[in-house]
Amino acid sequence: MHNFKRFSFFMPGETWIGFSAVEELGRSLIKKRVDRGLIVTDEFMAGSKVTAKVVEVLKESGIETFIYSGVKPDPTTDQVSEAAIEFKKNRCNALISIGGGSPHDCAKAVKYLLVRGGVCEKDKVILAAVNTTAGTGSELTKFAVITDPENQTKTPIVDEIIIPDIAVDDTTLMMDMPKGLTAATGIDAMAHAIEAFVSTERNYIIGCTAMEAIRLVDKYLVMAYNQGDNVEARDGMAYAQYLAGMAFSNAGLGIVHAMAHQLGATYHLPHGVSNAMLLPSCIRYNAAKGCDLYGEIGRELKLFHGNFSPEIAGEKFAGYIARLNKEIGIPANLKEAGVKPEDFREMAEKALQDVCMETNPAAPTLEDVIGVYEAAYKGTTLR
Ligand SMILES: [Fe+2]
Numbered sequence: 001m002h003n004f005k006r007f008s009f010f011m012p013g014e015t016w017i018g019f020s021a022v023e024e025l026g027r028s029l030i031k032k033r034v035d036r037g038l039i040v041t042d043e044f045m046a047g048s049k050v051t052a053k054v055v056e057v058l059k060e061s062g063i064e065t066f067i068y069s070g071v072k073p074d075p076t077t078d079q080v081s082e083a084a085i086e087f088k089k090n091r092c093n094a095l096i097s098i099g100g101g102s103p104h105d106c107a108k109a110v111k112y113l114l115v116r117g118g119v120c121e122k123d124k125v126i127l128a129a130v131n132t133t134a135g136t137g138s139e140l141t142k143f144a145v146i147t148d149p150e151n152q153t154k155t156p157i158v159d160e161i162i163i164p165d166i167a168v169d170d171t172t173l174m175m176d177m178p179k180g181l182t183a184a185t186g187i188d189a190m191a192h193a194i195e196a197f198v199s200t201e202r203n204y205i206i207g208c209t210a211m212e213a214i215r216l217v218d219k220y221l222v223m224a225y226n227q228g229d230n231v232e233a234r235d236g237m238a239y240a241q242y243l244a245g246m247a248f249s250n251a252g253l254g255i256v257h258a259m260a261h262q263l264g265a266t267y268h269l270p271h272g273v274s275n276a277m278l279l280p281s282c283i284r285y286n287a288a289k290g291c292d293l294y295g296e297i298g299r300e301l302k303l304f305h306g307n308f309s310p311e312i313a314g315e316k317f318a319g320y321i322a323r324l325n326k327e328i329g330i331p332a333n334l335k336e337a338g339v340k341p342e343d344f345r346e347m348a349e350k351a352l353q354d355v356c357m358e359t360n361p362a363a364p365t366l367e368d369v370i371g372v373y374e375a376a377y378k379g380t381t382l383r
Contacts, residue, residue, distance in 0.1 A: 005203055010142060012140050012164050013166070015167045015168075015169070016167070017169040018171060019231065020170060020172055025058065025096075025130065025168055026060055030063070032094075032123075034126050037065050038086055038092040038095055039066065039096045040098070041069055041097065041099050042099060050173050051098055054096065054130060065096075071102050071103045075103075075106040075109070075147065076147045076149045084110045087114065093124055094125070095125060095127050095128070096130065097128070098132065099131075099132055100136055105144040106146075108138075109157055110125075111125045116161070126165050127165050127166075128167075131170075132174060133185040134189065134238050135244075139169065140164060140245045142162055144162055145157070154261070171231065179228065180270075184270045185241070187328065191276070192241075192248040193244040194256070194279070195356075196248040197211060197214070198254065198286060198361045199248075199360075206247045210243070211296075212240075212243050213243035220240065221324070225327070225328045251359065254356060254360035257275065257356040258355075262348075262351050262354075263277075263347070277330060278372070279325075280318035280322045281376040286314065287314020287318075288311055290362070292310040294314045294317040294318075295308055297317060333380075334379075348370045348373060352369060
């Protein structure tokens with residue numbers, strides 16, 4: 001059957017991507033009639049040259065800036081409230097988040113609170129996201145995750161109004177990323193692209209963007225990891241993570257993220273590392289349940305030629321991911337990362353409730369998910 005079914009597609013109204021892209025931010029905000037912006041970021045980033053650069057660019061355009069620097073990893077409802085108060089107190093009309101996923105999620109939740117709470121009109125809260133990693137894709141998606149500190153529950157917000165009005169992916173801001181962060185965020189982008197490619201919500205545009213993202217990660221992640229100052233590799237990863245973000249923001253994710261979220265909540269492992277360790281076992285599981293799309297990816301990456309059964313293609317593609325993980329210093333299995341088998345059942349129960357599971361190509365049982373955790377605990381024997 002052809003692939004051109006009817007669908008809707010959301011992405012930021014304006015994106016600046018590539019070397020020195022942040023230079024354009026002031027002009028873009030002025031066009032949207034912004035004159036007072038609240039920068040939302042974490043303490044480290046607030047003192048960095050990246051924030052100094054953003055403040056300088058905005059100042060040149062005559063935009064006054066205020067800074068909320070209280071964002072922590074896994075931002076909380078308290079941080080969202082604090083930032084919203086700063087926004088109102090300083091009579092701002094833009095939120096400018098700087099960083100990886102957490103500041104963007106916090107700023108997106110502030111906009112959600114102000115607009116959906118009836119405090120401000122949508123066009124009085126312009127949202128600009130300046131991304132410094134490659135990448136969570138948070139600078140362009142309609143998702144944010146906020147933690148309630150009282151009961152430690154994570155609440156996902158899914159709403160088109162929190163898609164940033166302006167996304168900035170400036171490669172110059174990504175050049176200083178340390179190796180570990182390059183690996184974790186880069187393989188997260190790969191997980192986004194793979195999960196979007198096989199999602200039940202997959203469509204023609206998602207197929208194109210996800211496949212190109214996979215191709216770019218294949219070409220550039222190891223290079224960016226080994227040579228952090230390689231501009232082509234950093235540019236390639238910036239585009240890869242953006243395309244992957246476009247794909248999953250519209251197609252949703254799958255079993256890898258549903259299971260990885262539980263590793264993050266239980267062990268506070270970096271999100272990308274959790275995804276990376278689970279990817280091979282999840283690919284094998286979906287392939288065994290009949291998902292035949294991994295063969296398409298494998299042929300595109302020239303891992304093999306010709307047609308194989310879903311299981312064999314899945315096995316070959318899972319092996320490729322395991323080798324990629326090894327090259328970028330990801331632990332070979334969950335055991336090496338300190339995960340305990342006694343937690344598998346509870347994590348599997350929660351993974352089945354995770355919104356990401358809804359768009360996985362196979363619908364697993366509780367025992368299936370426990371089985372995938374067990375397989376990832378053992379890892380892949382590399383040949
Ligand atoms: Fe992710």
